[in-house]
Amino acid sequence: MDELRRVLDFCIRHQTVLGYSMVSLLTAASEHIFSIVVFKCPCNSGNLLYGSVFLIVPAIILFLLGYMVNTRTWLLLTGSCPPEKCCNSCKSCTRYCWVLVPVTARAAVAPLTWIAVALLGASFYECAASGSGVIKKLICKNKGQECHELLTKVPCGEKLPGELLSLQAQSQLIGWFLIALIMIVALILTCLTRCYSPVSYLQLKFWKIYSKKEQELFEIKAKEHATQLAERNMNCFFEGTDPARFQTPSNEDWQKISVVYTFNSNEQHYSMIHKYVNTNRGNSVGFGQGDQNPPVLGFVDEANASESGF
Secondary structure, three states: OHHHHHHHHHHHHOHHHHHHHHHHHHHHHHHHHHHHHHOOOOOOOOHHHHHHHHHHHHHHHHHHHHHHOOHHHHHHHOOOOOOOOOOOOHHHHHHHHHHHHHHHHHHOHHHHHHHHHHHHHOHHHHHHHHOOHHHHHHHOOOOOHHHHHHHHHHHHOOOOOOOOOOHHHHHHHHHHHHHHHHHHHHHHHHHHHHHOOOOOHHHHHHHHHHHHHHHHHHHHHHHHHHHHHHHHHHHHHHHOOOOOOOOOOOHHHHHHHHOOOOOOOOOOOOOHHHHHHHOOOOOOHHHHOOOOOOHHHOHHHHHHOOOOOO
């Protein structure tokens, strides 16, 4: 039991890293299956198009899915442009861009994994490059039309005499350089977000714990409240009685706690619900005020947005 408890504690502490690792592993496994089962290079003039589609299109699909499953995307967009509001202001656009930066970074994990693994496997690149006019000029310079024809057959097992660097080797080199570049950029961005964190390391750790607990309690209270409201309405419908007064948050209240979180250095609010409660149910002047939302605090919205509907 102690070993199991230690494993669970480790998973909870590193759930973000483990989540990204799982996404990467699933993406790599999917790419391997596609390259073996589905991918069949035509070995003709259509090599470039066929190979490029398998290399790029799945990455685009994974990138779009990354946006679709991220709660901050829908928290940002839901109700942002009703007819009575104008969403073209410079301030709104700046806030949107600021929020979308970490969303984009997270959505890019799966597509970059796909491209990197595909380049290391070399099948897609080898097929696309063998049909590329640029590659043909580099490899078949002064070698005649026969070299061009042989090059398109390389993905099907043909050997090109005198080739200094094979297409597979080129693909793998590009793949390793891409992985190194991704790791460097990820490290730099992580260091920058932590350097610009408005709170200390331990307070940030406490904040994440609070956000998780608040979301758990919100789910429990929301289910209880919804159940009671549904029971009252069903009883009134079937028994033909008048409904008793039932307190539930107004549309305005829901809107106040559903906006994107903005950090204010002069106050200590850990979520929009916390801010709503401490500002007289959002009626104080300071409720709508806040500094720019640092990317390191992106977990606030994610912890307080339900993922069940996305």
